[in-house]
Amino acid sequence: MAEPRDLRPAADAMASVLTGVPEDALSRPTPSSDYLVGDLIEHIDGLSTGLQASARKEPVPEEELRDGDAAQLRPDWRERFPAQLTELARAWAEPTAWEGETLQGGVPLLASAAGMFVLDELIVHGWELARSTEQPFSAREDDVLSLIRFLSSLPPIEEVEGLFAPPVPVPEAAPPLDRLIGLTGRDPAWPGTTARH
Template sequence: MKKISELLDAAAGGALPVIRGIDDSRLGGPTPCAEYDVRALVGHLTQVVVNFTALASRQDVEFGAAPDAVTGDWRERFGEQTAVLVEAWARPGAEDGTAGSMGFPARTVGHMVLGDLTVHVWDLARATGQEFVPDPDVLDELAPAMAAMAPKAREAKMFGEPFPVPEGASPFARVLALTGRDPDWQPPRG
């Protein structure tokens, strides 16, 4: 079993090219995550990275409205923040016990941020016309973890109802569908 920090490092490595590839002209565009446009989703994902860094250190966090993260050199800052996230989860004991006030097992909390760093990066890639393929090790860990989280995530309105996918759908398409996303989503034309 790989450490959460190793998986987060791989996920961050896949996320950075997508974040760096977001053109400013696309910031107001829609995403597969209907409540967010590109700018707001970058802000949400940045807030997730910062908050889950704190949770790895057993600090309490506030998940209120995300501040505008798309200021200054936000693309490079995101890279720095994900590096700090990986470092926090690599510390001895980060995967032990429970994390923060959430009361969830720390490894489950690690799976949550791993899911966001994978699924929301796909959202951003799709919204901005980029390719994104998750790391195979990340996907191997994420698929069963997301399936286990799905019922409670739906109750909390964090996942939508499962999207129907065909029998031969890829493992990543199944993960996306589990969260309520259409794996074939494309931004509207024109």
């Protein structure tokens, strides 16, 4: 069982990257092969509200069940995201959020595991978005190491629509964030400099 963690630093890091996304970047590729930047942002929009429901042991609102589609990205996302991410971290700051069971993506699981998956979403998608838009990104090393331990303890995750890929080999001596990115099926050396239209 994972111990409760403070998700505010990871949420703040993602919010910082989101506010720095250039206006012309939505059609750029990302390290997730099926996502362009706009798709990834739309996915983050849904998770930043939907995963609050997991913390509160509530069903995810139907309108927040999104697969990541830039065509459905609401135009006010820049204004909404900081508050949504703050609320997500606040919801998971409640001790009860990490207790018992909850639903995440319609799947019942331990709430403590759900909280770790939220942390993973924040850090991995924050890194992806930063790399895709040529921005710096950092995560607390303790959070990253905790995620490596957590994810390494799970059975292999099947590849799903290009979002969950087999782990990318990364040297054991690599920085922890690189090892986490490789563990989640992304290439930490992904360049992300070529726009796709």
